[in-house]
Amino acid sequence: MAGLLFGTGGTPHSARTASTIDGIKRIAELGLGCMEIEFVQGVRMGQAGARLVAETASREGVKLSAHAPYFINLNAHEPEKIRASQDRLLQTARIGWICGAESIVFHTAFYLGDSPEEAYNRAKKYLEEVMHQLKRENNRVWIRPEVMGKGSQFGTIDELLSLSTELEGVAPCIDFAHWHARSGEFNSYQEFASILEQVKERLGKAALDNMHIHVSGINYGKKGEIKHLNLKESDLQYVELLKALKDYHVKGLIICESPNLEEDALLLQESYNTLVKSG
Numbered sequence: 001m002a003g004l005l006f007g008t009g010g011t012p013h014s015a016r017t018a019s020t021i022d023g024i025k026r027i028a029e030l031g032l033g034c035m036e037i038e039f040v041q042g043v044r045m046g047q048a049g050a051r052l053v054a055e056t057a058s059r060e061g062v063k064l065s066a067h068a069p070y071f072i073n074l075n076a077h078e079p080e081k082i083r084a085s086q087d088r089l090l091q092t093a094r095i096g097w098i099c100g101a102e103s104i105v106f107h108t109a110f111y112l113g114d115s116p117e118e119a120y121n122r123a124k125k126y127l128e129e130v131m132h133q134l135k136r137e138n139n140r141v142w143i144r145p146e147v148m149g150k151g152s153q154f155g156t157i158d159e160l161l162s163l164s165t166e167l168e169g170v171a172p173c174i175d176f177a178h179w180h181a182r183s184g185e186f187n188s189y190q191e192f193a194s195i196l197e198q199v200k201e202r203l204g205k206a207a208l209d210n211m212h213i214h215v216s217g218i219n220y221g222k223k224g225e226i227k228h229l230n231l232k233e234s235d236l237q238y239v240e241l242l243k244a245l246k247d248y249h250v251k252g253l254i255i256c257e258s259p260n261l262e263e264d265a266l267l268l269q270e271s272y273n274t275l276v277k278s279g
């Protein structure tokens, strides 16, 4: 993979229509490199549509990932909710794989008052079943639990690195905005670098060549994330983050989830390129 690619979470606002295909074309026109398909309200794309998406993306030279529906909780206490969560994740992985997506991002679980250990063990068990099923289907898309922004949500960096160590085919989606919002910290070069160090230590250096990252501005309070903001309206030290990514030679996809989508994706890409040129 060629270095770091920048893109949007969903179709850019300036695309001709909100369709995934027009989104991919707009990404290419803007000179961006990737896009995350948002199946957050449900997977409403069939196999034929997914094949068209794959053709368009390869023709336009745009890399893809896909975000699974929000309604997933691998720590749900009702068996039918677990099964529905696994099905939503599998469906995203199946259609995403046909689209040519490299990674599927999802929100793993809520603690629901359980201890983090209990939630971890349950989430791991049910995610492992999903991974076995995908393996049987010869589906090799990366499954990426996301770092979450609220203390009530499963998804600390440590939890995701543990899942990634224990389960084959699983790797983290590091959302730097969420992690900053959750802790109120992690907003300096040193702190960003410490996260990359941790990834390298736990998953090996190769993990830094295959990263999936979410970035946006963010508003937060005592309970963590409140809402996403545009970078320049937020306190996120994105240039420091980009410096750390450059110094650690991180490769992969950076998905911008600011409300202004492509504007901040372009801002990140330009800022990163400026850093690279200035050595």
Ligand SMILES: [Zn+2]
Residues within 6 Å of the ligand: 067, 105, 106, 107, 146
């Ligand atoms: Zn997400």
